[in-house]
Amino acid sequence: MAYSDKVIDHYENPRNVGALDKGDDTVGTGLVGAPACGDVMRLQIKVTDEGVIEDAKFKTFGCGSAIASSSLATEWLKGKSLDQAEAIKNTQIVEELNLPPVKIHCSVLAEDAIKSAIEDYRRKQAARRAAREPKAEAGSEPQPAAGVLHDR
Amino acid sequence: MDPFSVLGIPPRLSLDLGEIEKRYRDLSRALHPDKFVGRPASERRMALSKAIEVNEAWRTLKDPVKRAEALMRRAGVPVGETKEGAADPALLMEMMEQREALSEARAARDKAALDRLVASMREREQRVIATLASRFDAPDGSADDAKAALPALGELRYVRRFLEEASAAEDELGEAG
Structure with a gap:
């Protein structure tokens, strides 16, 4: 099958290949795969306190279209807010890379990877907030519970 | 056909x-x-x-993957890009690690590390094929058995992809040595 020039460009010169620290609270990691073709894709974002994606990296083992889709995704992610990033659609990737119908699933994989990286980041942030404010919650919540006990 | x-x-x-x-x-x-x-x-x-x-x-x-796919089709279980559901996250994590280790061994031209990775993946290939065979080759196998074998088929594809890249790496190191 003939790849478009843009796919070949991303395949030969992939942007932002690599890894960010998975243990970092400001990093979200998405790991997705297509068992029907044996592809695996990791996409990571690093987010500032203001909620802007300052860095994005990917590593994909798969076909040229899967590599190009994730490479393009990291390019698009940098500088975007999480909400803007979440709005990226696989159809935009298909259009930009001229993917043929049989390769549309590669762009779907990239969209899934973006969403799952954002989700991972939000989960970590929620966990961090919960860990930072245990006293406030522990102090206020047991009281009504105790009150219920007294009522009985 | x-x-x-x-x-x-x-x-x-x-x-x-x-x-x-x-x-x-x-x-x-x-x-x-x-x-x-x-x-x-x-x-x-x-x-x-x-x-x-x-x-x-x-x-x-x-080809064992294509053979298994043909058996799936016979059992009426659709196979292909969008028909098989999501991958098991643990499998993805493991395969990502294995592929990265393979890339590193290839880049470092580390023949011993490459051999170790290939040997363990070959063992895994045999195990997965045995699992698939136990599903497909039972005398009273049903469509449900075939469907239950889908995750193993997915795993086999990952294993084969790994081995394909490994064999390219082996050729590369062999030529140089």
Whole structure:
């Protein structure tokens, strides 16, 4: 099958290949795969306190279209807010890379990877907030519970 | 066309590939255009299209992934890009690690590390094929059994992809050594 020039460009010169620290609270990691073709894709974002994606990296083992889709995704992610990033659609990737119908699933994989990286980041942030404010919650919540006990 | 019926063999995952190859060669010989010189055009066309089917069937059956896919189709279980559901996250994590380790061994030209990775993946390949065979080759196998084998088929594809890249890496290191 003939790849478009843009796919070949991303395949030969992939942007932002690599890894960010998975243990970092400001990093979200998405790991997705297509068992029907044996592809695996990791996409990571690093987010500032203001909620802007300052860095994005990917590593994909798969076909040229899967590599190009994730490479393009990291390019698009940098500088975007999480909400803007979440709005990226696989159809935009298909259009930009001229993917043929049989390769549309590669762009779907990239969209899934973006969403799952954002989700991972939000989960970590929620966990961090919960860990930072245990006293406030522990102090206020047991009281009504105790009150219920007294009522009985 | 179902490759098992084209070659006239029982639909199983565990097969004697040597025997099937012989069957494929016998059929190809019998269908060779030389045998149809002077025959009517319709007969020649028929032999040619049959020969193409036989080729395709052999290509499918000699590859364990394609063979398993053919068995899925026989059982009425759809296979392919968007039909198989999501991958198991633990499998993805493991495969990502293994592929990265392979890339590192390849970049570092570390033959010993490469051999270790390949040996353990080959073992895994045998295990997964045995799992698939236990699903497909049971005498009273059903469509549910085939469906239950989908995750193992996915795993086998990952394993085969790994081994393909590993074999390219082995060639590369072998040429240099």
